[in-house]
Amino acid sequence: MVKLDRINLSNEGLTKFFSPIEAQIMTVLWENGECTTPDITERTGIPLSSVAGTLDRLVKAGYAKRTVDRSGQRVRYLYSASESMDSTANSITRKVLDSLVDTFGKVAIENFHTYNKK
Amino acid sequence: MAGLAGHWEMFSISNEIGCYVTCISDSGMLPWLLASLFMALLLFVSYLNAKTPGSRISSFIAAQLCMLASIGIAVSSMHCSRMLTIEIYTAYAGLSTLAALLLPRVYQRVLIGRHMARPIAEIMEWPQAFANKVGNNSNLNSSGTLDVYYYDSAIPRAFASGKAIFLSIGLIEIMDMDELKAILAHEVWHLRHRTGTPILRNLSMITFTRNCTGSELERLADTFAAKTVSRNAVESARAKLS
Numbered sequence: 001m002v003k004l005d006r007i008n009l010s011n012e013g014l015t016k017f018f019s020p021i022e023a024q025i026m027t028v029l030w031e032n033g034e035c036t037t038p039d040i041t042e043r044t045g046i047p048l049s050s051v052a053g054t055l056d057r058l059v060k061a062g063y064a065k066r067t068v069d070r071s072g073q074r075v076r077y078l079y080s081a082s083e084s085m086d087s088t089a090n091s092i093t094r095k096v097l098d099s100l101v102d103t104f105g106k107v108a109i110e111n112f113h114t115y116n117k118k
Numbered sequence: 119m120a121g122l123a124g125h126w127e128m129f130s131i132s133n134e135i136g137c138y139v140t141c142i143s144d145s146g147m148l149p150w151l152l153a154s155l156f157m158a159l160l161l162f163v164s165y166l167n168a169k170t171p172g173s174r175i176s177s178f179i180a181a182q183l184c185m186l187a188s189i190g191i192a193v194s195s196m197h198c199s200r201m202l203t204i205e206i207y208t209a210y211a212g213l214s215t216l217a218a219l220l221l222p223r224v225y226q227r228v229l230i231g232r233h234m235a236r237p238i239a240e241i242m243e244w245p246q247a248f249a250n251k252v253g254n255n256s257n258l259n260s261s262g263t264l265d266v267y268y269y270d271s272a273i274p275r276a277f278a279s280g281k282a283i284f285l286s287i288g289l290i291e292i293m294d295m296d297e298l299k300a301i302l303a304h305e306v307w308h309l310r311h312r313t314g315t316p317i318l319r320n321l322s323m324i325t326f327t328r329n330c331t332g333s334e335l336e337r338l339a340d341t342f343a344a345k346t347v348s349r350n351a352v353e354s355a356r357a358k359l360s
């Protein structure tokens with residue numbers, strides 16, 4: 001979960017930085033705003049038994065947050081993303097750039113100056 | 119004269135302890151004695167931190183064996199008075215009985231801290247009242263309060279220890295009222311069921327999950343839950359957890 005030793009550059013999209021289930025859950029939260037647990041299992045198509053532990057981890061790591069909703073008859077969790085997709089992308093980028101500068105110093109910084117996406 | 123007698127007794131005990139220390143250090147067993155006392159302490163700590171019922175029971179038994187080994191080492195190196203040996207045995211028997219009675223309560227506090235559990239009354243009104251009602255049911259042979267707690271986790275789980283029942287919010291979310299009642303009744307039965315091996319049973323954490331079906335105690339707890347609520351509620355709760 002965006003730990004530098006877990007980053008896998010050969011994966012596709014968000015799974016470079018998150019596990020596939022984490023990536024699917026975060027995408028649902030970014031696209032839908034507030035979600036209940038059934039919303040998440042329906043939209044990801046992943047059963048609760050696989051989603052529950054990942055939700056706990058995402059909350060603990062601070063990527064998702066949840067409140068306990070008691071407005072209806074039932075007690076339920078309401079999940080949302082802690083930050084927008086853009087600011088999460090921002091902090092991931094910072095982390096990676098920091099580690100590049102840490103390792104390669106001036107060479108890394110020169111590359112940033114001349115960097116132009118093809 | 120009473121003062122003098124008291125003084126004489128004190129002198130005798132400190133004398134005996136002195137003799138003990140000399141005997142043990144002369145026999146070269148002191149390092150072994152300290153090592154096995156230290157092991158016992160470590161095992162008691164791991165008992166309190168153990169995550170599975172199996173590791174809890176085995177660390178508790180291992181700790182007891184280490185304590186017995188310590189006493190054995192002390193006695194085997196003795197050449198002086200046997201009185202203190204008997205006193206140490208008595209003290210240990212008393213302390214370990216106390217520990218066996220208190221550890222489940224201590225463990226309950228550990229669980230509350232580990233899961234940052236809160237009284238269920240903060241989010242729902244009926245479960246505590248329901249547990250009280252079922253807990254004082256005349257079919258069960260003991261009474262007293264049972265506390266119901268909830269804790270913050272999406273993973274559906276219910277377990278009981280000491281005099282407390284713990285439900286995760288993930289469990290509360292997916293169960294309807296009858297299913298929750300069935301789970302509570304099941305856990306109450308475990309906590310209240312004092313026949314068999316009460317100490318060992320208290321040591322193992324009781325859970326309501328798919329991997330604890332099958333056993334005789336689980337069937338009895340489910341039968342009680344089915345009688346208290348309904349067979350359907352027990353079965354649908356089990357189905358949701360499998």
Ligand SMILES: [Zn+2]
Pocket residue numbers: 304308324325326327330336339
């Ligand atoms: Zn059970």
